Amino acid sequence: MSLSPPYIQHWQKPDTIGRTNVDKRWQDFQNCGVKTYRDGSLDLNVVYPNMTIEQARQRSNKIESCMDNKGYIFIKTKECVDRKNNKLTGLCN
Numbered sequence: 001m002s003l004s005p006p007y008i009q010h011w012q013k014p015d016t017i018g019r020t021n022v023d024k025r026w027q028d029f030q031n032c033g034v035k036t037y038r039d040g041s042l043d044l045n046v047v048y049p050n051m052t053i054e055q056a057r058q059r060s061n062k063i064e065s066c067m068d069n070k071g072y073i074f075i076k077t078k079e080c081v082d083r084k085n086n087k088l089t090g091l092c093n
Contacts, residue, residue, distance in 0.1 A: 003081045006040020009092040010080060011072045018091045025072070032066030033059060 008029065012020045029042065036043040044060040047053055064074075080092035 004077050005080050005092040007042055008040040010075050011067055012075050014073055018093050020093055028070050032063045
C-alpha cells in the first residue's frame with residue numbers, strides 16, 4: 001500500500017508547515033475556484049458541462065497559481081511520506 005495524504009494537504013503555508021490552518025486553506029481553495037472537496041482530492045481536473053479538456057486544464061493551472069499567490073507552497077509526496085518506515089512525516093496536514 002502506498003501512503004499519500006490527500007492533495008489538499010500538500011498545500012502548506014511556509015511558516016506553519018504541518019500546522020497549516022485547514023479551514024482557511026479550504027476557504028482559500030474555494031476563493032481560487034475549487035467547487036468540490038471530495039475527501040481532499042478537490043475538483044481540479046473535473047471537466048464540467050460545456051467545458052473543454054483544455055479549459056479544465058487552464059482552470060486547474062489558475063487555481064494552483066492563485067494558491068501560490070496566497071502564499072502557499074506545495075510539499076511533494078516524498079517529503080510528506082517517510083517511505084523507509086512507511087508512515088507520514090507530519091509535514092502535510
